[in-house]
Amino acid sequence: MRGWGLLVLSLHVLSCLVSGVASGRTSSYVRTEFPSTDIPLESEWFAIPKGYNAPQQVHITQGDYDGKAVIVSWVTPEEPGPSEVFYGKEKLYDQKAEGTTTNYTFYDYKSGYIHHCLVDGLEYNTKYYYKIGSGNSAREFWFETPPAIDPDASYTFGIIGDLGQTFNSLSTLQHYEKTGGQTVLFVGDLSYADRYEHNDGIRWDSWGRFVEHSTAYQPWIWNTGNHEIEYRPDLGETSVFKPYLHRYMTPYLASKSSSPMWYAVRRASAHIIVLSSYSPFVKYTPQWLWLKNEFKRVDREKTPWLIVLMHSPMYNSNEAHYMEGESMRAAFEKWFVKYKVDLVFAGHVHAYERSYRISNVNYNITSGNRYPVPDKSAPVYITVGDGGNQEGLASRFYNPQPDYSAFREASYGHSVLQLKNRTHAIYQWNRNDDGNPVPADTVMFHNQYCTRRRRLKKNHLHLEDLEDLISLL
Ligand SMILES: [Fe+2]
Numbered sequence: 212m213r214g215w216g217l218l219v220l221s222l223h224v225l226s227c228l229v230s231g232v233a234s235g236r237t238s239s240y241v242r243t244e245f246p247s248t249d250i251p252l253e254s255e256w257f258a259i260p261k262g263y264n265a266p267q268q269v270h271i272t273q274g275d276y277d278g279k280a281v282i283v284s285w286v287t288p289e290e291p292g293p294s295e296v297f298y299g300k301e302k303l304y305d306q307k308a309e310g311t312t313t314n315y316t317f318y319d320y321k322s323g324y325i326h327h328c329l330v331d332g333l334e335y336n337t338k339y340y341y342k343i344g345s346g347n348s349a350r351e352f353w354f355e356t357p358p359a360i361d362p363d364a365s366y367t368f369g370i371i372g373d374l375g376q377t378f379n380s381l382s383t384l385q386h387y388e389k390t391g392g393q394t395v396l397f398v399g400d401l402s403y404a405d406r407y408e409h410n411d412g413i414r415w416d417s418w419g420r421f422v423e424h425s426t427a428y429q430p431w432i433w434n435t436g437n438h439e440i441e442y443r444p445d446l447g448e449t450s451v452f453k454p455y456l457h458r459y460m461t462p463y464l465a466s467k468s469s470s471p472m473w474y475a476v477r478r479a480s481a482h483i484i485v486l487s488s489y490s491p492f493v494k495y496t497p498q499w500l501w502l503k504n505e506f507k508r509v510d511r512e513k514t515p516w517l518i519v520l521m522h523s524p525m526y527n528s529n530e531a532h533y534m535e536g537e538s539m540r541a542a543f544e545k546w547f548v549k550y551k552v553d554l555v556f557a558g559h560v561h562a563y564e565r566s567y568r569i570s571n572v573n574y575n576i577t578s579g580n581r582y583p584v585p586d587k588s589a590p591v592y593i594t595v596g597d598g599g600n601q602e603g604l605a606s607r608f609y610n611p612q613p614d615y616s617a618f619r620e621a622s623y624g625h626s627v628l629q630l631k632n633r634t635h636a637i638y639q640w641n642r643n644d645d646g647n648p649v650p651a652d653t654v655m656f657h658n659q660y661c662t663r664r665r666r667l668k669k670n671h672l673h674l675e676d677l678e679d680l681i682s683l684l
Pocket of ligand 1: 373522558559560
């Protein structure tokens with residue numbers, strides 16, 4: 212980002228630094244949007260790769276706790292074929308990893324052969340090429356490993372939620388790919404295949420091909436949403452999350468989790484905790500017990516940035532899905548404050564909203580204290596469920612805007628979080644129809660653990676922050 216772009220961003224961040232401590236803002240921006248209908252199956256965006264039984268729907272995710280492994284997944288449509296990944300630092304592909312194959316049925320749908328292959332023992336900060344499939348049907352890709360775990364390791368995450376497979380979804384993907392994001396934190400609701408008759412798995416396949424342009428080349432850290440539950444007793448399908456669990460592997464064992472639905476990874480300077488909004492989480496449940504222990508394993512001296520992902524937001528002033536995250540807030544918010552979580556990203560609501568640092572941990576059903584209050588130890592809550600799926604935007608916010616809500620807008624988009632060092636990160640939310648990085652919401656975050664507290668005085672420009680920002684850019 213250079214010249215005018217840098218200046219525009221600087222001024223924008225500057226204005227946010229000034230205005231961000233004042234009252235919240237509801238954007239009046241209205242954009243022209245594509246119809247909220249899925250892209251036709253015959254579209255080029257879902258093209259089946261050439262060659263008999265060619266691997267398709269290729270996606271990678273982190274394969275261990277610390278970023279020295281990836282899980283490579285793909286589907287072969289006709290027959291299992293080899294479940295092997297050939298890889299190396301050059302296109303000689305001098306190393307090989309062996310994977311496993313699975314498949315499933317869902318009512319009258321029969322999946323292809325789904326391969327998952329752990330590629331481990333990788334070096335940090337290294338580009339690897341990999342090849343899957345055989346003969347004329349072989350396909351080649353690459354990925355880059357993250358820097359070693361280090362408190363000052365800079366790294367850029369994209370955050371995408373509720374993506375689906377409409378032209379708005381495509382716009383989100385294309386805009387994200389321009390940002391330089393290195394890994395996607397996905398906050399649930401992937402394909403929306405469950406919106407089709409009999410939860411048609413063909414739309415899982417088309418979605419896998421749709422996102423391959425990104426998912427084959429950089430890890431997407433997966434999380435589930437309500438559209439992954441797929442509980443259909445009327446069809447005889449009572450095994451929840453069945454398609455998702457067959458298709459999307461997570462490294463849950465590496466973080467001592469007992470379920471692929473909740474887990475943690477460490478990447479560069481970040482410790483990322485993935486929670487399942489639709490699995491049991493109240494006291495004494497496996498997820499609750501796991502999270503209790505995982506917070507104790509967080510080492511802010513090594514990974515100062517502590518990030519939590521979930522699907523249903525705890526703080527949401529949109530009429531859509533209002534209060535649905537309240538039960539998880541009641542279960543976990545006190546830990547988020549105790550452990551000084553930096554950021555909580557959620558989806559589910561098809562709009563964008565960012566909170567101030569607030570908490571409601573003093574809420575007591577007997578004695579009152581029912582309002583969220585400013586809390587310097589609390590995370591910022593960000594809802595970014597605006598990926599662009601067929602359900603359309605959630606455009607009705609409650610008014611007046613609550614004190615805890617800093618900015619909200621009903622547009623499609625995605626977020627980018629640039630961790631610069633142990634103390635500072637630049638965050639921006641980009642709405643889709645800004646063709647270039649001209650963010651609609653930009654904030655510089657100070658790390659909750661490493662940064663000395665500098666309280667911005669209301670409506671006063673803080674020169675230290677501007678100096679920090681310019682030095683980071
Ligand atoms: Fe959702």
